[in-house]
Each structure stands twice: as C-alpha cells, then as structure tokens.
Amino acid sequence: MREEFRAIKSNLQKRRQVVLSKISEEAPLQGGDDITRGDSLDIASSARDREITFMLKSRELDELRAVEDAIERIDRDDYGVCASCEDPIEIKRLEAIPWARFCRSCQEEMENRKTPGRMHFDVS
Numbered sequence: 001m002r003e004e005f006r007a008i009k010s011n012l013q014k015r016r017q018v019v020l021s022k023i024s025e026e027a028p029l030q031g032g033d034d035i036t037r038g039d040s041l042d043i044a045s046s047a048r049d050r051e052i053t054f055m056l057k058s059r060e061l062d063e064l065r066a067v068e069d070a071i072e073r074i075d076r077d078d079y080g081v082c083a084s085c086e087d088p089i090e091i092k093r094l095e096a097i098p099w100a101r102f103c104r105s106c107q108e109e110m111e112n113r114k115t116p117g118r119m120h121f122d123v124s
C-alpha cells in the first residue's frame, strides 16, 4: 500500500463509523405502529418524517457504499486511479474526497454532461 493511502484509509474507516452510527440513530423512526393512532395531521407529519428519514438514509447509504468501496479499492491496490482515463488521481483530490473514483477532468466532464441545458455539448 502506498504510504499516502494509509492515512486516507484510516480517515475512510473513521468516516465509515460516523455514517454507520448516523444510520443506526435514525433506525427507531422505522417503527410502524404510530400511524394507526392520532388524527390525520399526525399521520401526514409522520409520513413526511418518514420520507425525510428515508432520504437522509439513502444519502447516507450511498456515502457508506462509496466509503466502503474506497476502502476495498485501497486493499486491492486499485485505488487512486481514475476509473475512466486510468490516470492517477491527484493526492490532494483524494485527501479532499477520499472516495473519488475519477480524476478531476473526467469528473468535470461527467458533471457537464449531466447538466441539462448546456449548449457546448451540442450534437450535430
């Protein structure tokens, strides 16, 4: 393992713990019996809470997946290389975004492609 990746890996492992504890803190909201009592307002607000919880969770689960994937790639010695152009990803970028899978230019290119209404990718 490259020396620089050692610190990144321990950051990723810490991050993983934080995300995991966030996910388990929110778990009690999953109980389903409160919807059977109370008036419609309560039901509406608890349904909304549920939705918000779900959104938070799915964001955290995405993050957890990205973090675990990065740890795995470090272990496999498959880390720090752009998944698109296979150039090494700058260490500064990895320190800022340890789960980054793409180098900055590939990432920017993908983000530009995703943004609707941009004209400079005109297809003739």
Ligand SMILES: [Zn+2]
Residues within 6 Å of the ligand: 082, 083, 084, 085, 086, 087, 102, 103, 104, 105, 106, 107
């Ligand atoms: Zn790249």
